[in-house]
Amino acid sequence: MSYLSTWMAVAALAIVAILIPVGMVVVSAILRPRVIEQGKTQIYESGEVPTGDTRIRFNIQYYMVALLFVVFDVETAFIIPWVVIYREAVETVGLVHALVPMLVFLGTLLAALVWAWRVGAIKWVKRAPTHYRRSQS
């Protein structure tokens, strides 16, 4: 199978994958009723009258993990080619030359993970609210 026809097949499935959901939306648009009632379009807050907006500024204490993720994601991208050629490399240049550089690379990243772990960068909430902390101690 040629390069072009491979990606043509993927493109064909992409079209099918968009057509099926869109088709369902169209069918539903034909079938469904539309009854306008007061209060029906309120956002759901467990039956209470909704308070405030969701478009507020909030503190994602978890953002450090996003940075950490980028680091490890790039690292994964570096590991993939090594994994693919690893067996051949062991046969041609020997175990030490194929394995040790990658061990050093992984070791550096693991050290970084341990550091992030100890600093507390991978916690969902960095500091519990004061009343919570008091009741804990």
Place this chain on the structure above:
Amino acid sequence: MGGGVAAVVFPDLIDEWTGLSEFGLGGEFVAAFIAAFVIGNLMMIMTALAGPWAKRKITAAFTDRIAVNRVGPYGLLIIPADAVRLLSKELIVPDGVDRPAWDLGPLIVASSALLGFAFIPFGSGVHLADPETGLIWVFAIASIASVGLVMCGYASNNKYSLLGGLRAVAQNVAYEIPLILTGISVVIFVGSLQMSEIVAAQSQELISIAGVSIPMWFAILNPFAFVLFLAANFAEIGRNPFDTPEAPTEIIAGYQTEYSSVYFVLIYLGEFLHIFLGAAIIATIFLGGPAGPVLPGIVWFLIKLWAVFLLTQWIRSAMPRFRIDQVLVFGWKLLLVGAFLNLILTAVIVGVIT
């Protein structure tokens, strides 16, 4: 061996039957489109069976109840009945939703899950495309869904949805790396990212006990990686015990709180397609793909898919949900370190053997 490797991919097979490629590039595209249409609808049938019927039946069996048994044989006609019921529901657009994003979110969730099946070798020649980088493409497309989940969560203008979307990102970020690291640890044995080669490598005989030959499935060869991958996969597709982004007892329904009618169906469809996509990846890289005795390859592949689906429903009935901070601790501290250990150990062992 019933299945083995697909020597020709599915569009070529259709070409052979119809001779469409005589009409040049356009004909080839029509053949590819027919193949894609068959695969897309095969997966739609699978989800139709799984969602309204099998899920209820399995959960009922685990909790000692009787589920859908009124309409048709074994209650199977509940599937068209539910399809009509859900599609004909009124679509309620809540106040202040971010309109294009709110509409596009469910579409992305469903479409991306369906697209992932392009690279999956179903066996018996049903394999849409087989590029050299197949495994990477599957992982890449499988993770598009989290973008859709964030769009749903943020555009809904609902606090529960926002929390659900936030949790979905945090969870996907935590489990993406262990998933890929354990997934590519099998590539060390194969030396290629091509799906058909990964399947072919597993058809060799590992060991023969009392005349029964045990194939070199990577689940048997490296059970540690298999367990890690299963755990990471359940977290990635947001199934129990890691279904924190939805968590009905905590945040209503997470990112899908404000969705009704067809959009609800699309999110639901996307979730089930994702379970099957995860199952397909597991079956391909750990369970020998379509390999198996007597029955044709595609039947074995579907059996393996349903086995993994049964496992997800089993866990759903048997295990309590993790809390979100526990999920993250589990991902970053346990699974990631485990994935690194697995990769290094595999590399050392393979290196010493060769």
